[in-house]
Amino acid sequence: MELKRILLATSNLRKAEEMKRLLEAYSFQVEVPKEEIEVQEVGSSFLENAYIKAQAYYERYRMPTLADDSGLVVYALDGYPGVFSSRFYDHEYGGKEEVKTSKDEANIRKLLRLMEGIKDRRAKFVAFLILSLGDAGYWSKGECEGSILEEPKGSEGFGYDPVFQPEGMQKSMAQLKSEEKDAISHRGKAIRNLIKILRGGKL
């Protein structure tokens, strides 16, 4: 369909930057909201949280709105941090962790603490997208399999990137240049799956 302008339903600047880069490669005109909206991400799934965010921004701005909800799923931790990825440091599972320099750093510190001595280090990044036109829209997902490193490496990206090593690579996600990351990342895949649907193509 003729859909050129998309509003990003996020106040996370690093995520907005990444999504803008991914979408502009397909000639979308990407806007970021002028005001942040307080959204209660109370859903029990990435899909539900993406929907909640998309609708909150759609209600305010009344234009096609794209929301991402994504996170890290660690097999040995029963899928945690999962939907709690961005505020894992403050979640009761596994005990809370103090924020010293940044939330990302506190989240990673907690994850590495819980993974101490655990041999099964398999994990995946998962992203769900909801594009909302109000009462209907599009959805897509993307996954990136990998494993949790023993310690952080690299300074690109954000979130858990420094401790996540994508399958088949000898680098952490945070050691990849943005084009390398986009080619294999959960969010990159989810965006490309969304583009295919928008273009009416088969997946």
Added chain:
Amino acid sequence: MELKRILLATSNLRKAEEMKRLLEAYSFQVEVPKEEIEVQEVGSSFLENAYIKAQAYYERYRMPTLADDSGLVVYALDGYPGVFSSRFYDHEYGGKEEVKTSKDEANIRKLLRLMEGIKDRRAKFVAFLILSLGDAGYWSKGECEGSILEEPKGSEGFGYDPVFQPEGMQKSMAQLKSEEKDAISHRGKAIRNLIKILRGGKL
């Protein structure tokens, strides 16, 4: 997009019949699954449950799959029965109810028991649809506002239809002919919203 054949991700024959009728009006070729798949509807939202069903059937049949999750939201009951609508009789909220003739009858009996003496009888039917092509797809929703009757009326439809009176009508949903129901029902609206997205039109 060129999408003509759709599999319905449901084993509920009354629901399948209704969705078939709604979709065939738009020249879709609708198939029902040969085998029922046991799906754990563990999501906390209609959207999530629709997604879980769509993906379960998509994994098995590998063709465009449409799932509906819908229910009755009663304002005075904090939104219950909500995602528990089809098995409300067996849910702990408000006490369990024995199945005598059918689950629908037990669900309605429990609802009327909980609504005894309650003046605020406002309620709405809500439907969410997920159309899955695997890693991406479409979503839509539809709502129908109304109120809970004091006792069941009519024998058309299914579920809570006999005790739900749509706004502005003097009949229960179960007293409407199928064309009348489709014109105002949550599922009718959700299907029409989905069709608009599939046709690339604005909502």
